[in-house]
Amino acid sequence: MVSGGKLVVGNWKMNSSPAADGALVGQLLRSAGSFGAASAVVCPPFIAIPAVAEMVAGSPIAVGAQNVHWEEKGAFTGEISPSMLRNYSVTYAIVGHSERRALFGETDAAVARRFWAAVGASIVPILCVGESGEERNLGVQNAIVESQLRAVLRAGEAGSPGKFAVAYEPIWAIGTGKSASAADAQAMHRHLRSVVEDVFGEGIAKRTPLLYGGSVSRHGAADLFAEKDIDGALVGGASLVAGEFLAIISAAAN
Ligand code: PGA
Numbered sequence: 001m002v003s004g005g006k007l008v009v010g011n012w013k014m015n016s017s018p019a020a021d022g023a024l025v026g027q028l029l030r031s032a033g034s035f036g037a038a039s040a041v042v043c044p045p046f047i048a049i050p051a052v053a054e055m056v057a058g059s060p061i062a063v064g065a066q067n068v069h070w071e072e073k074g075a076f077t078g079e080i081s082p083s084m085l086r087n088y089s090v091t092y093a094i095v096g097h098s099e100r101r102a103l104f105g106e107t108d109a110a111v112a113r114r115f116w117a118a119v120g121a122s123i124v125p126i127l128c129v130g131e132s133g134e135e136r137n138l139g140v141q142n143a144i145v146e147s148q149l150r151a152v153l154r155a156g157e158a159g160s161p162g163k164f165a166v167a168y169e170p171i172w173a174i175g176t177g178k179s180a181s182a183a184d185a186q187a188m189h190r191h192l193r194s195v196v197e198d199v200f201g202e203g204i205a206k207r208t209p210l211l212y213g214g215s216v217s218r219h220g221a222a223d224l225f226a227e228k229d230i231d232g233a234l235v236g237g238a239s240l241v242a243g244e245f246l247a248i249i250s251a252a253a254n
Contacts, residue, residue: 173214
């Protein structure tokens with residue numbers, strides 16, 4: 001487990017409106033005094049980031065982006081750069097989400113560029129890795145996830161790793177209501193920790209938060225957080241409902 005408390009990240013995906021965001025963030029802010037040692041991050045769609053950042057300014061809630069480009073500026077239609085995010089107080093960025101990989105063709109190489117650009121801009125990248133249901137049935141999940149992780153970490157060999165997080169998100173668990181069991185998630189997290197240690201050494205491995213994602217809800221959260229190598233959660237659907245997200249943060253705070 002990393003020191004400094006658990007990290008709970010809400011991935012809003014493509015869900016946002018000024019009214020809904022205001023209501024959701026307002027409810028989170030009203031309970032922010034009870035987060036304890038847990039850290040909370042919300043990742044709205046790009047267009048909602050300035051308004052959300054303004055609402056949470058000075059609170060314990062941090063703002064993350066759902067992706068980040070590797071260049072600073074220029075002819076990259078549809079993309080958002082690290083410095084643009086920094087201008088709106090964004091301190092985290094999800095990279096390599098399985099929806100980006102599957103629906104938008106993002107490769108390990110592209111994910112690696114995004115990851116290291118974030119590190120270079122002092123934005124904490126949250127690198128998503130995870131196997132499909134078929135890969136788990138074949139028993140190759142450790143190899144799949146390890147290769148996704150090494151492809152990104154290796155690409156930064158020359159640079160300093162800085163601060164980053166890894167989110168283990170089995171694809172079969174995302175949005176299905178079927179979370180991995182705490183024991184299966186812990187087994188994968190221990191493997192991920194050993195890979196980070198192999199690449200960067202024990203010190204960095206110990207302080208790198210390893211998040212679990214995939215149908216995290218208020219029901220299974222406490223069991224997941226009780227596992228030694230599960231340092232937090234990346235939450236999709238449940239992060240859009242204030243009561244659900246707050247219950248998960250509260251499980252992380254205990
Ligand atoms: P979910 O999504 O919690 O709705 O399963 C998690 C994610 O995709 O990050």
